[in-house]
Amino acid sequence: MISLKAYIATSLDGLIAKKDGSVDWLHSEKYHLENEDFGYEKFMKSIDCIVMGRITFETVLQFEPYPFENVPVIVVSNNPNYQIESKHQISVFTHSLRELIPFLESNQYQNVYVDGGKLIQSFLNESLLDEITITQIPILLGSGIPLFGGTDKEIDLKHRKTQTFPNGFVQTEYEIAK
Numbered sequence: 001m002i003s004l005k006a007y008i009a010t011s012l013d014g015l016i017a018k019k020d021g022s023v024d025w026l027h028s029e030k031y032h033l034e035n036e037d038f039g040y041e042k043f044m045k046s047i048d049c050i051v052m053g054r055i056t057f058e059t060v061l062q063f064e065p066y067p068f069e070n071v072p073v074i075v076v077s078n079n080p081n082y083q084i085e086s087k088h089q090i091s092v093f094t095h096s097l098r099e100l101i102p103f104l105e106s107n108q109y110q111n112v113y114v115d116g117g118k119l120i121q122s123f124l125n126e127s128l129l130d131e132i133t134i135t136q137i138p139i140l141l142g143s144g145i146p147l148f149g150g151t152d153k154e155i156d157l158k159h160r161k162t163q164t165f166p167n168g169f170v171q172t173e174y175e176i177a178k
Contacts, residue, residue, distance in 0.1 A: 002104055004051075004123060006114045006132040007043050008147060015144035016117045021059060025139055031167045038135055038171060039163075044071070048109040051076060051093075051100065053116025061086075072107075076100070076119055097126050121149050129176050131160075138168035 017023050054077040072089040080094045114123050123129040156177035163171045
């Protein structure tokens, strides 16, 4: 059974990036805590692959060093001609999200990290996401790219836990009700 999980940070006003797509505010030195990664390393050790939206992936490709050297990444794109030349474990998926599940199963992936705002929204709208961890950063961006857009239906969440950090981060884990 595949478990599809999102792990993402937002501003307090629910934005994942500025209007231009930048996430520099996430890496501000004022938020740094010595020896604290907010559970990210533990989360990454629990996953088999990452399913990432194209825009998020193209942002990640600019990171030095490339952060997903040891985990396969599947880039989801609506463009059937989208291709990537890379030395990393990257594949492109251009079919429907419903077709993605059998693809993941055929590759024996069980714990999948879903990353990218629009992709997370799509997984929620298709009732495919199983859980989401949201870390709220104590900043109001005012405008930018929201984590959540409109949905076709209400989506019930079951609270698992909330943790606070000395730098003002508030991390909450939810199970998506099916």
